[in-house]
Amino acid sequence: xxxxxxxxxxxxxxxxxxxxxxxxxxxxxxxxxxxxxxxxxxxxxxxxxxxxxxxxxxxxxxxxxxxxxxxxxxxxxxxxx
Numbered sequence: 001x002x003x004x005x006x007x008x009x010x011x012x013x014x015x016x017x018x019x020x021x022x023x024x025x026x027x028x029x030x031x032x033x034x035x036x037x038x039x040x041x042x043x044x045x046x047x048x049x050x051x052x053x054x055x056x057x058x059x060x061x062x063x064x065x066x067x068x069x070x071x072x073x074x075x076x077x078x079x080x081x
Contacts, residue, residue: 002026002055002058002062004029004055004062004065005026006023006025006063007062008066009024010023010029010066010069010073010079011081012032012073012079012080013078013080014037014038014078020080023069026056026066026069027052029052030052033048037076038078039076042072042075044072044075045075045076047068047071047072048068048069051064051065052069
């Protein structure tokens with residue numbers, strides 16, 4: 001199974017205390033999207049989750065998952081730019 005390494009980590013802040021995560025690959029992004037997302041269910045969340053899972057299956061390029069993950073994080077107001 002692929003890890004889907006990102007060319008540059010994506011920094012997000014999640015949780016009650018705003019824990020900072022440096023997400024380096026699609027596996028880490030999928031874990032956050034599936035288990036720790038502050039507002040699951042939005043369209044961008046679903047797209048990012050699907051993209052990350054497809055990267056892990058070797059069906060999609062990690063760059064696409066990174067962009068989708070960043071957009072979902074931006075929409076959830078957790079992206080740290």
